[in-house]
Amino acid sequence: MNSKMLNPSILAIGFAGKSYSEDFSQPSRIQLSCKADYVNAEKKVLECANYLISNPFDRNNLNWESAETFLLLWINGTSDFKFKINKTVCNIIQSNMALISIYFAYAAKFLLENRDKSTSEKDICDNVLPLLLDYCKNLRN
Template sequence: MKKHILLLALGLLTCSGAALAQTYSVPTDYSFQAPADYARYDNQVIETVKWLEVTPQGKEAAQRQAANRFLLQWMTGTPAVSVQLQDYVGKLVGKEPDMLMLFMAGWSRYQLQHPDEKDAVVLNTEGLKTVLKGYQAGGFKRNKQLETLVPLQEKGTLSDWVKGQLKG
């Protein structure tokens, strides 16, 4: 019986990314005028970030572009989030605007879910985790720098690496 439950749970976990990709739809007809307008879309922001990080780059390009546009408009005006980009991020993601968006999206999602968090190491680490998840989902050009960060994330030492980048 335990084997069946374990297999069922494993099956659900492996299918969850595909299910999210099939059920996600980009918010439309949104308007950001007042702070309350931004807060109204908090759940959609979180859902959008989840979709972006599990959907391989190059798949569903029109939907990805609309999702990026929605997030960018939300990020630039929301009082709930303030993303700060460091030089190392630009060097790490290179000429991949979708990776830069993943970084900002991951930071935003985490700060939205943890409104009292102000620690730059934590917020940068969360942004990088989202970049790594998106990179591992596929579709991006090979990035040796990101590939060296995957084992750090797996070992739980990614934040130590980030801390070193922020000092430099």
């Protein structure tokens, strides 16, 4: 009986720890003013991208908005990677503009985790598009 009482408290502590680790209020304090800043921010960008693609779109979730804002600021300023949206992606996201952030999250994740692979627009699209479609198919999202 005592072990049953212990399990919910352990779960509560586990969930509390998870919510603290997903606090994306700090990226807004990261300075992005020179090339070194963008390189140093790559780990946080990957965290933001993973958070966005792992959670449903929610404008009322401050973590979601903070992660999205930081990711888009980094994408806009980094000189190490090129982010473009081709016609195929435009056709998919035209019905839901919120998917732009999800597409860029997958693209950033792909580029950061596959530096040795080709980074042509076609290769990025070929690797990211199936993931974006899977995100869209998930009813939770």
